């Protein structure tokens with residue numbers, strides 16, 4: 001596994017249809033280390049000096065942590081709270097009502113998944129939010145609250161794409177074009193981490209990286225997410241209230257030919273309290289051919305990943321599009 005492999009002994013296996021990467025636990029945990037926080041208004045500042053200084057700091061943070069907290073992002077607290085409340089209310093529906101979405105149809109745009117295994121303990125609802133927005137019709141206010149969050153987040157996504165393009169030394173619209181973000185495939189994973197299931201393992205979600213361009217994460221309770229930095233340290237993510245955690249995705253790593261990494265992260269099981277989270281995997285359009293871009297390939301940096309369309313990478317090993325499953329082990333050369 002590219003750079004991480006030299007730092008971490010990893011062992012891949014399949015359990016209940018989830019590919020699990022188990023880094024050994026004995027690598028330098030740095031308890032006091034913190035994921036950096038960035039002010040969105042400074043990333044998009046009209047003042048060239050402010051923007052360029054912030055982008056230099058962000059570049060450094062992405063190279064080491066591959067993730068950051070985003071604050072001052074223009075998304076009113078109420079919109080975040082209403083979206084999380086909508087998700088919470090969905091989980092207050094009856095088992096019968098939630099079960100309606102528990103299918104395995106490959107064309108699903110909404111799917112409920114339930115894991116209570118050694119490897120994963122959560123209930124989640126996967127919903128495709130872009131290019132078309134999907135949401136259960138119950139409870140009554142859910143779709144509107146969640147839809148408003150998704151709509152408002154789009155502007156932030158475009159701002160981040162411009163900032164990341166600049167960091168790569170390209171024109172502002174580079175990533176928007178390279179990933180065809182206009183029709184990008186976004187899937188939200190709306191999770192509840194349940195104190196009410198029988199505890200079978202120590203993970204809410206086991207160690208993994210996510211596909212796509214980047215992942216945005218909001219949540220209700222103090223987080224128990226651990227992120228593996230590119231220097232081989234597990235850092236506990238502390239998301240300030242109303243901040244959004246942004247993690248790079250596999251396809252950013254692939255596009256940049258490994259110059260930037262998609263971080264491995266895992267969620268420890270917490271049986272004490274109910275936690276609601278929304279992790280959205282923001283992808284390129286399904287037909288985009290994703291391989292290392294020519295700008296990142298030269299004699300000393302030969303292609304380190306096999307190219308394929310986003311659809312092909314999501315469907316590798318029989319997964320469905322809505323599973324947004326990572327297939328990094330197969331694409332690494």
Ligand SMILES: O=C(O)CCC(=O)C(=O)O
Pocket residue numbers: 189191205210217219225265267277278279
């Ligand atoms: O719910 C969370 O905090 C993180 C979940 C996650 O990493 C994922 O769904 O990919």
Ligand SMILES: [Fe+2]
Pocket residue numbers: 208209210215265279
């Ligand atoms: Fe994840």
